[in-house]
Every structure is written in C-alpha cells, then in structure tokens.
Amino acid sequence: MTLNGSCHCGSVRFRVTLTEGFASVRRCTCSICRMRGAVAVTSTPGEFELLEGADLLATYRFNTMTAEHHFCGNCGIYTHHKRRSNPNQLGVNVACLEGVSPFDFREIKVYDGSRHPADNADHKTYLAGTLTFTPAV
Numbered sequence: 827m828t829l830n831g832s833c834h835c836g837s838v839r840f841r842v843t844l845t846e847g848f849a850s851v852r853r854c855t856c857s858i859c860r861m862r863g864a865v866a867v868t869s870t871p872g873e874f875e876l877l878e879g880a881d882l883l884a885t886y887r888f889n890t891m892t893a894e895h896h897f898c899g900n901c902g903i904y905t906h907h908k909r910r911s912n913p914n915q916l917g918v919n920v921a922c923l924e925g926v927s928p929f930d931f932r933e934i935k936v937y938d939g940s941r942h943p944a945d946n947a948d949h950k951t952y953l954a955g956t957l958t959f960t961p962a963v
Contacts, residue, residue, distance in 0.1 A: 830877075831922040833898035833905055838879035840905065842869045842918055851920065851931050855954050856939025858888070858895060862904050865928040866917035874906065874916055890944070911943040911951070933958050 828843045844850070850868035853859060876883065884899040893910035897903060906918045920926050928934075938954035 829923045829926070831905065831918070831924060833879070833901050833903040833922060835898060835901035835903075837882045837900045838898045838903075838905055839877040840922075841875045841877060842906075842916075842923075843873035844869055844918070845873060845915075848920075848931070851934050852917075853934055853936045853957055854939040855936060856942065858886075859939055864904055864919045864921065865931065865934055866907075867920055867923075869906075869916045869918050870914060871908070871916060874918070892944070911949075929959055929961075931959065 827847045828841060830839070830841050832839045844867050846868050848867060851865060852867075853863075853865055879898065882899045883896050883905075886895040886897070887893065890910060892908075892913060894908040895904060896906050898905065903922065904919050905922050906916050909915045909917055920930075921928050934957040936954045936957050938952040941952045943949045943951045
C-alpha cells in the first residue's frame with residue numbers, strides 16, 4: 827500500500843509504502859509518544875521517499891539517541907520516526923497520510939513504552955491496552 831503524505835502546512839511532502847498496510851496501526855506509552863498522541867503505522871527507510879521539504883525537516887533524539895523523530899520545522903507536525911525497537915523500521919504518522927485519519931480505526935493496540943523491547947533481554951514487546959473509538963452517530 828503506497829500513499830502520499832505531508833505535514834500540516836504542506837511544506838514536507840512524502841510518499842511511503844506501508845509494509846504491513848494498516849495491520850501495524852499502533853500507539854505507544856513511552857514519554858514522547860504519550861505526549862504527541864500520534865497513531866503510527868510501519869514502513870522502512872527504503873520505502874519512504876521525501877518529495878519536498880528536506881530543508882525544513884527537523885529531527886529530535888533523546889535518551890539512547892537511537893530513535894530519530896522527524897517533524898516539520900515550520901508547522902511542527904511529526905511526520906515519521908526511525909524506531910528504537912527496530913532501526914530498520916519507520917513509524918509513520920497516519921494523520922499525515924492523504925485520506926487517512928486516526929479516527930478511521932475502531933481499535934488501536936497501545937504498546938507499553940515503559941517496558942521497551944530494546945530494554946529487555948528477550949526483546950519482548952508488551953501490550954499496555956487497546957484504544958477504542960466509537961463514533962457518536
């Protein structure tokens with residue numbers, strides 16, 4: 827599944843192939859994910875093509891400095907990140923994808939970021955819960 831995406835102001839534009847389609851939709855409870863509240867899907871660096879705005883794309887790293895969180899330096903919207911749990915994967919903000927909204931998903935797995943896979947010997951991923959959305963109408 828290949829989609830186009832952009833930040834809020836449209837300065838950063840990209841094309842991405844989602845390696846697992848929407849089956850990988852997720853949220854996380856780690857400190858940055860909890861604060862930004864985004865819903866992400868999976869891709870890879872090789873399946874992500876930056877079309878415009880490379881000069882405006884900013885990167886934030888913290889803690890182990892492995893994950894790279896990318897956002898538009900103009901409007902501030904998080905577009906994608908290189909995952910700490912698997913640096914060969916990208917998490918892509920579904921809200922940045924054309925025709926997709928985080929509210930399109932009735933249930934979203936929420937992973938326990940306080941027990942990060944990179945922090946345990948078995949590289950195990952723990953589920954924190956499920957986020958549900960029920961439309962009012």
